[in-house]
Amino acid sequence: MLAWGDAGWGDEMARGALVTLAVAICSFAISLIIGTGTAAAKLSGFLPARLAADAYIVLMRGIPDLLIIYLLFFGGSMALMSVASVFGHTGYLELPIFATGAIAIGIASGAYTGEVIRGAFEAVPKGQIEAARACGMSGFLLFRRIQAPLALRYALPGLGNAWQVTLKETALISVIGLVEIMRQAAIASGSTQQPFTFYFVAAIAYLGLTLLSNRGFAAAEAYATRGVRRA
Amino acid sequence: MLDFALMAEAFPAILAGTGTTLKLVAGALLCGFFLAVPTALAADSRSRILRGTAAGYVLFFRGTPLLVQIFLIYYGLGQFEAVRASIFWPILREPWWCALLALSLNTGAYTGEIVRGGLQSVPAGQIEAARAAGMSGLLLYRRIIAPIALRQALPAYSNEVVSMIKATALASTITIMEITGIARTFISQTFKPIEIFLVAGAIYLVLNFFAAQLLRALERHLSPHRRPI
């Protein structure tokens, strides 16, 4: 049943796992971009930006991701076209399924990522910044040399969590027809009427991806905290 | 653009699903908590078997998507003749109990980690002081460890409650008519997904808002020392 090739579902499931990984990476990239923007808005002195970021976080924390995916799937084109018409583009635009899913998960998890990044920037000790200022650094140099590397170190554990959450959330994209591992498992179990086998394989695939990325993040953390004295 | 009349019509019908949603949430949180405490204790116990079991449970339910867990329990287990002949079948036969089981096992794993974090945050000095005062065993847990751990764990637990409310939307995939299930049925009759999902989303938003406020009030109540004077 899990045979490779056209007679079994093995190669389809493997391909599904790869699509899951790809869509998870894209979702996480979008989530990082949105999260950085949200964190910047919340840390800025500009009140409307702070309020907008707060509203975004409340919305994303309150609405199930499943609904966000459905809303973007059915309403994404409409939204895209109304944005495009502001820039003078008329005509029909659409988002492919892969992009729809990645954006939906990215938007949904961006609120969480944003809070992680904000927390990391706030955790940078004031003394470090003062010391850098005393050395004559300011503006972008200060950000690049002092704030960003330190914040990254503090953010890594949280970002690792965010990545795990994102990876699992991508299972929801199956409902709009992206053939990732969950959708593939549903197709195969419907066709063979052997649901346990395929959902179990899917579960193992997620577990494998989670464990593998845990190691990656652990290595990244070890790298980022090199030179930190441990008690 | 949006069909507001339809939204007004759909609102009471979808709102009627709130009861089912809340029952699922309450049931899952309750069962999950009873799973979480032994899990947390087992994870820190001296027995390797207990530690391994707890770690395996937490790893599986935190490392895989809830949707997979729901399908594995509902469609997966129902596939086996042995399961259908077992004494568990009257429970596993019902979509409602399967959803509750999956949600409970899921939140149990997350809550287990939260409880463990709470227990670990109890300062050793406090326990030593209690021991010096003659407390031990259950009394020590009841008077010192549990209250401090609860206070420490509450913010993380609030997040878990909110994500459980959102997670119940997945129960609609195994025929349960909670908020999302009713919304999807409404869509299949009206073909207007955006309007209906906006209504459902608003209901979830309000539910989560109240849940968060309630938990924040509890947090304030449990932390009198942090209140401004």
Added chain:
Amino acid sequence: MSRKLVFAALAGLFVAAAALPADAQQRTLRIGTEGAYAPWNATDTAGKLVGFEIDLGNEICKRQNIQCEWVAQAFDGIIPALVARRFDAIMAGMSITERRLETIDFSQPYAGTPSIFAVLKTSPLAAAIGPAADRVPMGEDTPARKAALDKLSAALRGKTVGVQRATIQEGFLNDFMKGVVTTRLYDTNENLLLDINAGRVDAGFASYSYWLPATEKEAGRNIAIVGNGFSGGGFGRGVGVGVRKGDAATKKIFDDGLAELKKDGTVKALALKWFKFDATVD
């Protein structure tokens, strides 16, 4: 390279990749189907869509000389997805009903079979409802219709019946069996079949064309098709190609294609190949 630049480049790339103008794709006609409703449309072990409608749709596209592409979509969102322009036509065993005609247009019908109940062979319902029997037209309130509905209600009272969400069969249960049976809504008929086998529902209600091939497979060997078939009325006028309201061009492609394929016997040949009986309608 500065962080901002990287973000800008990423964002630009993404928007460019995501928002392909549809003009570039307009020559390809996209057909939405479910892929979980054998033998109408299903997914084979190579992950490819196969079935009566896939063959029929491809043949129409070939004869009409247009590029076609299949898109798999869950059935309960298939009309909203058509309206949201995720594809241009629906071929998913979807019957032409008044309810659906309020939102979309249909081509002429190409096939149609009555809807009928299925139960476990070992279930007491198998005897209570009786073996598969004549088709009852639901269009008018005739004594025959009343007798069939009464018999059904008596047998099914208090039972749990599963149907696929958003189907004509769901409509039937809402219109005629409300308060008599507990309805459970499934995403696919395949999941419904799983739950009939598991004994979670007492009966399933779907098209005869779905049950018959299913009972001939391993997964359906314990299933019996029972009672009267139902057609007409809310069940519609047979299965047609769904198109967006007012999309006369796409409708014409399928109307012309179907007329030609019906005339030369292709539709019938495909029906015999996939259903093992003539499921065509005029």
